[in-house]
Each structure stands twice: as structure tokens, then as C-alpha cells.
Amino acid sequence: SVDLWKEAAMLVPEYFENTIDIWEECDVHWSPDLEFDQAADPAGAYADLSSDMTKSNSYRSWRKQLRDFIYRDVTLPLWQDETSDLYSTPEETESGFRMRVVQAIREQNDLEVEKLKAKFKSKFESQRDRVLRAEEKVKREEAQYKEKSYMSLVSIGSSILGALMGRKIASQTNVSKGATAIRSASRAAAEKADIQLAEDKLEQEQAKLKELEIEFDAEVEKLEQRIAPDSIKLEEYPIRPRKSDINVADVALLWMPFAIHANGAKEALFTINE
Known part of the structure; x- marks a missing residue:
């Protein structure tokens, strides 16, 4: 009244x-x-x-x-803002009421942003943890690849050296060493493929984190757009x-x-x- x-x-x-x-x-x-x-x-x-x-x-x-x-x-003539459910006072000008509405919405938006941060906090923590694990996976695969590549190089070198020293390329020992060298090289190649898979997984997790950041920023921007004085639609009451x-x-x-x-x-x- x-x-x-x-x-x-x-x-x-x-x-x-x-x-x-x-x-x-x-x-x-x-x-x-x-x-x-x-x-x-x-x-x-x-x-x-x-x-x-x-x-x-x-x-x-x-x-x-x-x-x-x-x-x-x-x-x-009074004015009403449905967004904030505020009404102007009898002695209040339209521009003065508009600024009061802006301040009220800004304060409400601050609360909404805090709620938004709380809502996204666990999502960000979980996704950053996935990215971290994916990075560690890439590092492990790269370390294993280096180790397997070194062992393969040693095995092949040892096999060739044994064959040359024994002068019997087709001896049973040389054949066994050659097979071992081939298996080592295959494992090294497999490790390299694992690195690619780990890097692909890392890119996927980083992309998901980026999408989450974009989603959060869009929600914040949507709240901020409500504050603009020109965007506030007052109804005459x-x-x-x-x-x-x-x-x-x-x-x-x-x-x-x-x-x-x-x-x-x-x-x-x-x-x-x-």
C-alpha cells in the first residue's frame, strides 16, 4: 500500500x-x-x-x-521490476529506481556467482585430477619407451656382435639372440603406440576441462548481463x-x-x- x-x-x-x-x-x-x-x-x-x-x-x-x-x-506513476520484485517509492524517479534495481541485482548476482563457483568446484577438481593423471600416464609411457628402446638397442647390438664373433650367423644361439632382439624391438614399438594413446587421452581430458571453463564463463556472463541498466525492463505500476x-x-x-x-x-x- x-x-x-x-x-x-x-x-x-x-x-x-x-x-x-x-x-x-x-x-x-x-x-x-x-x-x-x-x-x-x-x-x-x-x-x-x-x-x-x-x-x-x-x-x-x-x-x-x-x-x-x-x-x-x-x-x-510507480515502477516495478519483475526480476528483483522491487517497486519504486512515490518520491523516487524512474532513473533513481533503475539504479536501485541495478544495485539489488548486482548484490544478488554476487550470491549467484558464489553458488555457481560452489556448483562447479567439484567438477573442476575432478576434471583437473583427470588431466593430471593423464599427464602422469604420458610421462610413464615415455619413460618405459626410452627403457624398452635402450634394451632393444642393446639386444640387437649384442645379437649382431655375437654372430660376428662366432662366425656362425645361423647358429642356435645367434638365432635365439636375434629372436630376443626382435621381441625387444616389438615391445619398444608397442610402448611408442602406448605413448600416442596416452597423449590422445590427455588431449581429450584437457578439452573437457576447457569445455567446463567455457560453460562456467557463459553462466557468469549470463548473470552479468542482467546488471546492465539498459537491459532492465521496468513496468509502470x-x-x-x-x-x-x-x-x-x-x-x-x-x-x-x-x-x-x-x-x-x-x-x-x-x-x-x-
Whole structure:
């Protein structure tokens, strides 16, 4: 609910006789500072006054019409933001309310980012652990490959040396050594293939970690986009007065001074301070 009392002056700039509702064209001035002269400028002249303006019954009718007009058409403009579920205060400007909404959403976003970090924390830890294990696997496979390659080199060298020293290439011993050398070379080749598999696995785990980082950054960016003042869509939330609270102080004839130029144009000789 809103508890606010405001004063206003409704001025009808021009009246035409037999007008159905004179207040439809009135100018509403909130909290006006009106000062009246008790007498007109002697050099001035009065415009013609319609017969309605001289009848007391007209003023009673206009008073009732004014009360209905205020209830029907005069509202207090407030704003609502559905994202933060905030409403502006009666004395708050739209820009001031927008900045308050931005601050509220920013504070809420900070909480959401912390929740997001907590949500992704275990995912990041698990994936980084997989990357670390994959890196260690590559290192082990590379070490084993070096070891097998060295053993294969020694075996082949030993086999060739034995064959040359014995002068019997096809002897049973030389054949056995040659077979051992071939097996060592095969194991070394297998270890090299294992390195490739380990490196492929490492690339896969690193790619998954990168995807997780992109997903996290996208979620954070989505939250940050809500903070931009231009992205906040405010809805006008007009408040109507209660009819029982409407107090029409007076309805009176007000002579307003104008200067009439030779071309017929009118120039107001008064100001209304609000």
C-alpha cells in the first residue's frame, strides 16, 4: 500500500459552453506555488464570460466532475521490476529506481556467482585430477619407451656382435639372440603406440576441462548481463487514489493574463512554479 498525500491544481485553459466534461483538457500541476493578484492590470481587458461561468450550479457540477476525473484519470506513476520484485517509492524517479534495481541485482548476482563457483568446484577438481593423471600416464609411457628402446638397442647390438664373433650367423644361439632382439624391438614399438594413446587421452581430458571453463564463463556472463541498466525492463505500476481520500478544496473562476499580438497569437503573461 502507498500512503501519500499530494496537492495539485487542475487548470482548464479554455472553457467552451455546454462542454460535457471540462476536466478532460485540464492541465495538472503538482504541488503548485500559486500567487494571485487581487485585481487585474488596468490596461488589460476581460474576455467574454460564458453564461455557465456565472451560475453557482455549474460550479457544483464541475466540482463533482473533478472528483470523478481525479479518481478515473489521475494516477501516481510507480515502477516495478519483475526480476528483483522491487517497486519504486512515490518520491523516487524512474532513473533513481533503475539504479536501485541495478544495485539489488548486482548484490544478488554476487550470491549467484558464489553458488555457481560452489556448483562447479567439484567438477573442476575432478576434471583437473583427470588431466593430471593423464599427464602422469604420458610421462610413464615415455619413460618405459626410452627403457624398452635402450634394451632393444642393446639386444640387437649384442645379437649382431655375437654372430660376428662366432662366425656362425645361423647358429642356435645367434638365432635365439636375434629372436630376443626382435621381441625387444616389438615391445619398444608397442610402448611408442602406448605413448600416442596416452597423449590422445590427455588431449581429450584437457578439452573437457576447457569445455567446463567455457560453460562456467557463459553462466557468469549470463548473470552479468542482467546488471546492465539498459537491459532492465521496468513496468509502470500506476496507483489510483481512493475516492474517499479525494478532497476537492475549491472550484473557482481564475482569470489568466495573456498578451494578444497583432497576428492574433496569444502569449501567456504568467508562470506556474511546481
